[in-house]
Structure formats: structure tokens, C-alpha cells
Amino acid sequence: xxxxxxxxxxxxxxxxxxLALAHAGMVRVSLDPYMVVRxxxxxxxxxxxxxxxxxxxxPMHGGFVGAGMLDAACPGEVFTSPTPDQILAxxxxxxxxxxxxxxxxxxxxxxLNFEMAAELAREEGIEVExxxxxxxxxxxxxxxxxxxxxxxxxxxxxxxxxxAAAEGRPLKEVADVCRHVNDFARSMGMALTSCVTPSAGxxxxxxxxxxxxxxxxxxxxxxxxxxxxxxADDIVALLAGPVVEDLPxxxxxxxxxFVNGLGGTPLIELYIVYRELHRFLAGRGILxxxxxxxxxxxSLEMAGCSITLLKLxxxxxxxxxxxxxxxxxxxxx
Amino acid sequence: xxxxxxxxxxxxxxxxxxLALAHAGMVRVSLDPYMVVRxxxxxxxxxxxxxxxxxxxxPMHGGFVGAGMLDAACPGEVFTSPTPDQILAxxxxxxxxxxxxxxxxxxxxxxLNFEMAAELAREEGIEVExxxxxxxxxxxxxxxxxxxxxxxxxxxxxxxxxxAAAEGRPLKEVADVCRHVNDFARSMGMALTSCVTPSAGxxxxxxxxxxxxxxxxxxxxxxxxxxxxxxADDIVALLAGPVVEDLPxxxxxxxxxFVNGLGGTPLIELYIVYRELHRFLAGRGILxxxxxxxxxxxSLEMAGCSITLLKLxxxxxxxxxxxxxxxxxxxxx
Numbered sequence: 001x002x003x004x005x006x007x008x009x010x011x012x013x014x015x016x017x018x019l020a021l022a023h024a025g026m027v028r029v030s031l032d033p034y035m036v037v038r039x040x041x042x043x044x045x046x047x048x049x050x051x052x053x054x055x056x057x058x059p060m061h062g063g064f065v066g067a068g069m070l071d072a073a074c075p076g077e078v079f080t081s082p083t084p085d086q087i088l089a090x091x092x093x094x095x096x097x098x099x100x101x102x103x104x105x106x107x108x109x110x111x112l113n114f115e116m117a118a119e120l121a122r123e124e125g126i127e128v129e130x131x132x133x134x135x136x137x138x139x140x141x142x143x144x145x146x147x148x149x150x151x152x153x154x155x156x157x158x159x160x161x162x163x164a165a166a167e168g169r170p171l172k173e174v175a176d177v178c179r180h181v182n183d184f185a186r187s188m189g190m191a192l193t194s195c196v197t198p199s200a201g202x203x204x205x206x207x208x209x210x211x212x213x214x215x216x217x218x219x220x221x222x223x224x225x226x227x228x229x230x231x232a233d234d235i236v237a238l239l240a241g242p243v244v245e246d247l248p249x250x251x252x253x254x255x256x257x258f259v260n261g262l263g264g265t266p267l268i269e270l271y272i273v274y275r276e277l278h279r280f281l282a283g284r285g286i287l288x289x290x291x292x293x294x295x296x297x298x299s300l301e302m303a304g305c306s307i308t309l310l311k312l313x314x315x316x317x318x319x320x321x322x323x324x325x326x327x328x329x330x331x332x333x
Numbered sequence: 334x335x336x337x338x339x340x341x342x343x344x345x346x347x348x349x350x351x352l353a354l355a356h357a358g359m360v361r362v363s364l365d366p367y368m369v370v371r372x373x374x375x376x377x378x379x380x381x382x383x384x385x386x387x388x389x390x391x392p393m394h395g396g397f398v399g400a401g402m403l404d405a406a407c408p409g410e411v412f413t414s415p416t417p418d419q420i421l422a423x424x425x426x427x428x429x430x431x432x433x434x435x436x437x438x439x440x441x442x443x444x445l446n447f448e449m450a451a452e453l454a455r456e457e458g459i460e461v462e463x464x465x466x467x468x469x470x471x472x473x474x475x476x477x478x479x480x481x482x483x484x485x486x487x488x489x490x491x492x493x494x495x496x497a498a499a500e501g502r503p504l505k506e507v508a509d510v511c512r513h514v515n516d517f518a519r520s521m522g523m524a525l526t527s528c529v530t531p532s533a534g535x536x537x538x539x540x541x542x543x544x545x546x547x548x549x550x551x552x553x554x555x556x557x558x559x560x561x562x563x564x565a566d567d568i569v570a571l572l573a574g575p576v577v578e579d580l581p582x583x584x585x586x587x588x589x590x591f592v593n594g595l596g597g598t599p600l601i602e603l604y605i606v607y608r609e610l611h612r613f614l615a616g617r618g619i620l621x622x623x624x625x626x627x628x629x630x631x632s633l634e635m636a637g638c639s640i641t642l643l644k645l646x647x648x649x650x651x652x653x654x655x656x657x658x659x660x661x662x663x664x665x666x
Binding site: 002003004005006007011014015016017018019021022055056058059063192193209212229231232233235263264265266267268269270271272273274275276278288291293295298300301303304305325328330331332333 | 396634
């Protein structure tokens with residue numbers, strides 16, 4: 001295992017300490033339990049957004065805390081769900097009196113622990129809604145998931161709901177934005193190499209020198225198919241084809257096209273993927289209205305990418321363009 | 334070789350096409366010769382900034398074109414200098430009548446070709462100044478370099494000079510900012526793995542499963558020492574020690590601390606490095622006034638990091654905070 005880490009058991013704590021030191025103006029970090037909280041939380045009268053999940057997907061979620069996006073993130077250990085206590089603490093820390101939205105990726109552990117935390121928060125008089133994101137079309141049911149896995153659409157939901165909350169909209173409407181994003185976004189990913197969890201110290205799965213895994217999960221869960229490595233343009237077709245067909249996205253649709261790196265893939269490759277995705281969509285009459293290219297929901301050092309498409313309307317485009325000031329995503333302010 | 338590419342000879346063109354499609358509002362891309370130019374160039378009356386160099390270091394330089402940073406970037410093929418014609422074309426495309434600053438990393442091919450382009454531009458009546466960045470303390474003379482290599486300080490110089498130019502300062506003063514950054518910045522990097530150029534298709538250098546290279550260059554040029562892999566905290570000391578001693582940075586100094594990923598290193602690891610760098614500097618009485626953590630000057634998919642320190646004063650801090658709107662670096666607007 002070659003990583004820039006110290007002891008495997010200290011990875012998450014040390015990463016959070018680094019995040020706190022680097023972005024003191026945006027976030028505060030608690031180490032017991034682990035929480036990344038907006039520096040000026042709670043924002044009175046604003047719906048608060050809380051997300052979380054296992055670590056290893058940085059910048060998601062801790063890097064998305066700040067004005068115009070999340071109010072708090074609850075990082076678990078690497079690829080491990082946060083605990084109900086932790087989620088409850090974050091919910092209480094950011095509640096500004098207008099209720100709290102939990103944005104939950106569809107992994108069974110996350111769902112159970114967020115549900116329990118929501119119950120506990122409600123008992124303390126905090127209004128909580130939860131929306132589960134499940135956008136990965138690769139497989140139905142997976143290693144840690146019943147139904148579809150929650151992947152790239154989570155990044156988009158956090159940004160879009162953050163903008164809606166910043167406008168002062170009520171909890172029900174902010175939750176509706178999240179449900180809408182989940183309804184109209186689809187994703188699929190692929191890996192050229194495995195990730196290596198710090199505690200295991202060896203690849204999560206074995207992939208031959210000439211192989212790739214299509215439909216990979218962000219914890220290395222099996223995908224649809226293992227194949228010989230192929231040119232980037234073919235890989236785009238293998239990912240974007242099922243994504244487009246699933247919703248389906250149709251000629252005349254405008255989309256937000258998100259090309260995501262899984263942690264070990266350099267930007268030069270992501271732009272090559274984006275180029276072909278744009279052509280692929282244009283060939284089907286689908287217009288790219290907005291885009292995001294970079295490594296935003298990762299799987300440690302896994303080499304590979306994922307493609308997420310979200311059907312855009314004027315309202316979503318407006319929310320996307322709204323200012324956001326977080327360690328991982330920033331524009332307009 | 335496992336990469337998200339098509340034919341190796343198409344990598345740079347396809348990456349540039351992707352960049353252009355993704356960021357049409359910020360940049361225009363020319364394919365003959367390769368140029369990334371600010372969408373609203375030339376900006377009349379503003380000093381224009383041109384940089385460039387081999388591709389494979391993305392987002393540098395093409396991703397740093399936009400308001401508050403570069404006016405144009407000239408990408409060569411992977412790890413190959415841009416040609417004089419190409420640099421001349423970029424210089425002419427962005428000249429707004431107030432002169433053009435060439436920011437050149439210290440590699441012999443880059444220097445020669447930028448010098449020739451500057452001569453040609455001057456013959457056409459364009460005022461050109463050039464500043465060479467040479468901040469890498471690892472080795473004196475290297476595979477492609479006489480003297481020190483130009484690395485991380487280039488990113489900082491492009492941002493800081495971009496801010497000075499945006500304020501309407503004259504060419505001489507903008508060039509002075511660049512010289513100042515070069516005088517007061519120092520860097521050093523390390524690799525856990527080699528990069529693989531698309532044309533070669535195999536690792537540029539061999540590194541054992543338990544080895545790392547301290548002082549690596551951004552094209553895989555040899556560093557100071559090959560060692561057994563070590564904990565992140567020890568690696569920080571191996572990089573930051575020589576950097577601090579070289580200027581030297583002293584107790585009471587305020588610095589901009591830049592932790593850079595080389596392309597294959599995930600953000601979770603960079604924050605662990607940043608945490609220790611902050612502690613290392615604090616232990617020497619050096620205050621981190623500003624910071625940058627992410628992959629900004631890369632070496633294809635190389636796993637590893639570099640550390641750059643720039644001695645800050647109020648003026649540089651102010652220029653750093655000024656708005657910047659580029660594909661790769663964005664804040665304040």
C-alpha cells in the first residue's frame with residue numbers, strides 16, 4: 001500500500017484536522033463525534049442541510065459544507081456509515097429553527113443510521129425530512145445496498161438544495177428539490193484500478209492489467225461487467241448509453257453533464273471523457289446546459305470515472321448558478 | 334497502460350476540445366496552433382499574461398486562463414515545449430496594447446522557445462517581458478533544466494500577477510510581482526508512483542512497491558533520493574525541511590502554504606499532508622496566512638505531492654484574495 005498517510009486508524013481524524021486548518025473561514029470541525037459544520041452555523045431561519053457517509057469520497061461530503069451548500073457533514077470511518085449519535089449531533093448543531101433536511105445516499109447502513117437520528121431529532125422537537133439519493137443505474141441491489149446505489153447525483157442534490165435553502169425556502173420545498181434531482185438524475189461509473197482501504201492495505205478487488213470494470217460502485221462494489229480496457233470514447237458509450245436510456249433522456253432535453261474522477265484519474269483524462277460525452281449527447285439531440293468536470297465523489301485512489309446526467313429546467317439551472325462557497329465547490333461569491 | 338484516452342497522439346487535442354466545450358464562457362481554444370485564450374481577449378489597456386509548457390500538468394496552464402489570471406496558455410504535446418510560433422500567436426491574440434508578460438517555467442526548451450517568441454513579438458511592436466520561475470529546491474540542474482526547475486510557484490505567480498494585471502498595473506510592475514514570487518517561493522515534490530506518458534505507454538521510471546522518490550520533477554526527472562516509503566508526517570519533514578531552510582523561511586514569517594497533488598493522489602491524502610505541514614511550520618514559528626490544497630500542477634497520473642511555500646506580505650495576500658474566474662481556480666466572483 002502506497003499512500004500519503006500515517007497510521008491507517010488515524011486517516012479520517014487527520015484528514016478532518018487538515019480540512020479544518022485549511023478552511024477555518026468556511027467550516028468548523030468536531031472530532032468527537034466527527035462533524036464538519038458551516039463556520040457560521042446555525043443560520044437562524046434557514047433550512048439546514050445535513051449529509052454524511054463513509055469517508056474516502058472526498059471532497060464529498062465535508063468539502064461541500066459552506067454557504068450555498070451543506071450546513072453539516074458527518075464523516076464515518078473510511079467506507080463506514082456515520083453513527084446515529086453523530087448525525088443527531090450534526091442535526092442539532094445546525095438547526096436554525098426552520099427544520100433540517102437529511103440527504104442520504106442509498107446504502108443500507110446510512111439509511112438506518114440517518115433514520116434513527118431523524119427519529120431522535122424529532123423527539124427533541126426538530127423538524128427533519130430525509131431524502132434518499134439512488135441514481136446509479138449500473139446494478140439493482142449491491143454489496144451494501146438494496147435498490148440503486150447513491151452516487152454522483154448526491155453532489156448535484158447538495159448544491160441545488162443548498163441554493164434553495166439559501167433563498168429561504170421552507171423545508172418541504174427544499175426536500176422537493178432533492179426528490180426532483182433524484183427523480184431526474186442518473187449515473188454510472190467505471191474503474192481502471194481498484195481502491196485500497198487503509199485498514200485492509202490491499203486492493204479491494206483484483207483487476208487484470210488489461211481489464212476494466214464497468215458499473216463499479218464507489219466502494220469497489222462489483223459492476224455490470226468486466227471487460228478489456230477500451231478507448232475513452234467507447235467507455236463513454238458504455239456509461240452514457242445506459243444512463244440516457246434509463247430515464248430516458250430525449251432529444252430536446254437540456255442536461256447538467258457531470259464527469260467525475262474517482263480519485264486517481266488526472267484532469268487531462270476527464271476532459272477527454274467530457275469531450276466525447278458532449279458529442280455523444282449532441283448526437284442524440286441532448287443539449288448540455290451546465291457541466292461539472294472534476295473529482296468530486298471519489299473512491300480513495302481508484303482510477304476511473306463516472307458520468308451523471310441531470311435533466312435541467314430553468315429553475316434547476318438558476319439554482320445551479322447561485323453562489324456557493326465551500327472547500328470543494330466554489331463560485332459566484 | 335491504463336488511461337481514459339483514445340489514440341495517444343490525440344490526447345492533447347481532445348483534452349483541449351473538452352476544455353473548450355466545458356468552459357466556453359471563460360475560454361476559447363485554438364487547435365492550430367494549440368492555444369487557450371480568455372474568452373474576452375484581448376482586454377484593451379490591460380497587461381496580458383501568457384504562459385505555457387508541455388501538457389500533462391493540468392489544470393496548469395490552460396485551466397488557469399480567465400479573469401484574474403492568465404490571458405492565454407500555450408500547451409505543447411505531453412511534456413513537450415510549445416513552439417515559438419504558437420507562443421507568438423498567443424501573444425498577439427491577447428495583446429491589449431499594454432504589453433505582454435511571459436511566465437516561463439525553467440525548462441531549457443521552454444526558455445528557448447519563449448525567448449524566440451518574445452523577439453518575434455517585439456519585432457511586431459508588442460512590448461514583452463519574460464520572467465522565469467525556478468522554485469524547485471530538490472536538485473540543481475536536471476534532465477531538461479539548467480538550474481532549478483520551475484514547479485508549484487508557477488501556479489501562485491500566475492494567480493498573483495493576474496490580479497496585479499487586473500488592477501491595471503503597468504507591465505514592469507506586473508513583471509516585478511512575478512520576480513518577487515520567484516524570489517520568495519520554494520518547492521519540493523515526491524512520488525509514490527511514476528507517471529506514464531501516452532506515447533511511451535510504460536512508466537517513465539521504475540519505483541519498487543516499497544519505494545518513493547524524494548525531490549521528483551514533474552516529468553518524472555530524478556530527485557534527490559530514493560527511499561523506503563514512510564509515513565506522511567515524515568514525508569512532510571523531508572519536503573518542507575529543505576524548502577524552509579533554502580530561502581530561509583524564519584520564525585515570524587507569514588506564508589502561503591500550497592500542498593499540491595501530482596495527479597493520482599486523492600484529496601483525503603493531501604489534507605493529511607496539509608495538517609502536518611501546518612504543524613511543522615507552527616513548530617518553527619511560521620504562520621500560514623493563506624493556503625491552497627489540491628491538484629493544480631500535475632504529472633499525468635503520478636501519485637505523490639509537492640509542497641510550495643511563498644513568503645507573504647500584505648500586498649501578496651491582497652492579490653491572492655482578489656477574484657479569479659478560471660476553469661481550475663475560482664473565487665470571489
